[in-house]
Amino acid sequence: MPADASVPAELRIGTVRIAPATVLAPMAGVTDTVFRRFIKNASLYSAAAPYPTTQSSDTTSDVDTETSNEISGCGLIMTEFTSADGLSRMRETKRKRYLTYYDDEHPISAQIFGSNPETLAESARICQDAGFDLVDLNLGCPAKRVVNCNGGSGLLRDLPAIQKIFERVRAAVTIPFTVKFRMGWNDANIVCVELAKIAEDCGLNAVALHARTREQGYSGDARWEWIAAVKDAVKVPVIGNGDIRTPEDAAAMIETTRCDAVMIGRAAPANPWIFRQIAQYTGSKRVAGTGVYDKPTEMDRYRMIRDYFERLLHEIAEHPEVVAPAITDEAKRQKRDHESAQRDAIGKMKQFASWFTHGVPGGATLRREIFEAKRGAEVMERVERFFTSKMDEAAEQPPLEPDEELNAAPAWMG
Numbered sequence: 001m002p003a004d005a006s007v008p009a010e011l012r013i014g015t016v017r018i019a020p021a022t023v024l025a026p027m028a029g030v031t032d033t034v035f036r037r038f039i040k041n042a043s044l045y046s047a048a049a050p051y052p053t054t055q056s057s058d059t060t061s062d063v064d065t066e067t068s069n070e071i072s073g074c075g076l077i078m079t080e081f082t083s084a085d086g087l088s089r090m091r092e093t094k095r096k097r098y099l100t101y102y103d104d105e106h107p108i109s110a111q112i113f114g115s116n117p118e119t120l121a122e123s124a125r126i127c128q129d130a131g132f133d134l135v136d137l138n139l140g141c142p143a144k145r146v147v148n149c150n151g152g153s154g155l156l157r158d159l160p161a162i163q164k165i166f167e168r169v170r171a172a173v174t175i176p177f178t179v180k181f182r183m184g185w186n187d188a189n190i191v192c193v194e195l196a197k198i199a200e201d202c203g204l205n206a207v208a209l210h211a212r213t214r215e216q217g218y219s220g221d222a223r224w225e226w227i228a229a230v231k232d233a234v235k236v237p238v239i240g241n242g243d244i245r246t247p248e249d250a251a252a253m254i255e256t257t258r259c260d261a262v263m264i265g266r267a268a269p270a271n272p273w274i275f276r277q278i279a280q281y282t283g284s285k286r287v288a289g290t291g292v293y294d295k296p297t298e299m300d301r302y303r304m305i306r307d308y309f310e311r312l313l314h315e316i317a318e319h320p321e322v323v324a325p326a327i328t329d330e331a332k333r334q335k336r337d338h339e340s341a342q343r344d345a346i347g348k349m350k351q352f353a354s355w356f357t358h359g360v361p362g363g364a365t366l367r368r369e370i371f372e373a374k375r376g377a378e379v380m381e382r383v384e385r386f387f388t389s390k391m392d393e394a395a396e397q398p399p400l401e402p403d404e405e406l407n408a409a410p411a412w413m414g
Contacts, residue, residue, distance in 0.1 A: 005255035014176030025265030073279035084114030084123035109134035121172035139181035153214035166202035208239035247281035
């Protein structure tokens with residue numbers, strides 16, 4: 001692998017084209033439709049200037065600009081993992097809430113988990129009928145409540161059961177079928193290479209490896225050598241996951257493992273620009289020989305956190321508030337939906353603020369104020385107040401000298 005290896009311009013999973021070869025990982029409680037669209041928006045870049053303006057604008061990028069929707073550094077997004085048992089049992093109206101997505105999210109993959117082959121096959125059909133481009137099986141979640149039901153990484157102890165699931169689901173759908181898994185249950189039970197071979201033999205279209213064991217959880221270092229071992233073992237596309245925090249990490253994973261795409265999880269909520277940065281880094285590295293990318297200013301962070309919170313508040317507006325006493329069953333349902341949407345939105349605001357304000361001077365103060373807020377409007381008010389004070393402080397600073405101005409991080413957010 002050459003030293004200038006970078007994230008590929010595209011990847012094909014079955015009939016679906018992923019451009020560039022970057023994937024937003026499925027994350028429980030995080031990757032709902034609001035967050036997915038938020039990341040897509042943060043990942044947009046200009047075809048004329050796919051990397052920072054310090055580079056010549058008449059050069060070309062290694063990132064393919066002919067995407068199916070907008071020009072985005074995020075090639076594929078995935079849903080939160082969804083219980084196959086739940087999907088098969090819940091009523092149609094509730095099911096739509098779990099499988100909601102918008103046209104600008106394509107290509108999009110629905111991730112399901114469970115242990116019953118027939119139920120998983122039925123859930124995969126539901127996802128296909130709902131218009132998803134791909135369906136993915138979760139064999140990586142380390143949460144006890146999932147593992148105790150023999151779902152997620154719990155199945156890694158039973159490869160014959162996994163093979164039956166692969167066969168049933170593959171027979172049930174025509175859209176690309178993929179799997180995301182860990183190395184194994186623990187260091188004494190590393191099964192990722194064998195599992196990948198089973199997936200290929202059963203007709204799956206790609207595999208994604210989070211290079212940790214279930215026992216590790218999210219601790220320790222991801223062991224990329226196992227991604228390389230899986231890549232050596234199968235011909236289907238291999239997606240690498242684990243410890244990608246920067247564009248440099250993404251390029252290093254490609255160089256080290258020769259994987260076909262990179263998947264990014266926990267780094268995305270903390271740095272929503274990471275997919276755009278990878279696109280910039282890839283283009284400038286290929287053309288200029290040195291990877292460069294924009295780094296967010298405090299103003300960028302303000303705009304981004306405000307954008308995400310406004311999107312969440314818009315979701316509350318989608319559920320009408322019942323002011324008068326709820327008498328009819330429909331009014332009671334609307335009241336419950338509104339209260340549930342508001343709780344979810346405020347909870348996600350607090351969660352996002354915790355990730356997104358680390359490293360921001362005074363961020364702890366903002367986090368504390370957000371955690372104390374009871375309503376969405378209060379959260380927005382405190383965000384506005386915090387960043388307004390920071391902008392006032394910046395306005396009082398003397399202007400940069402010419403040399404300093406050249407080295408300042410560009411404020412590329414519109």
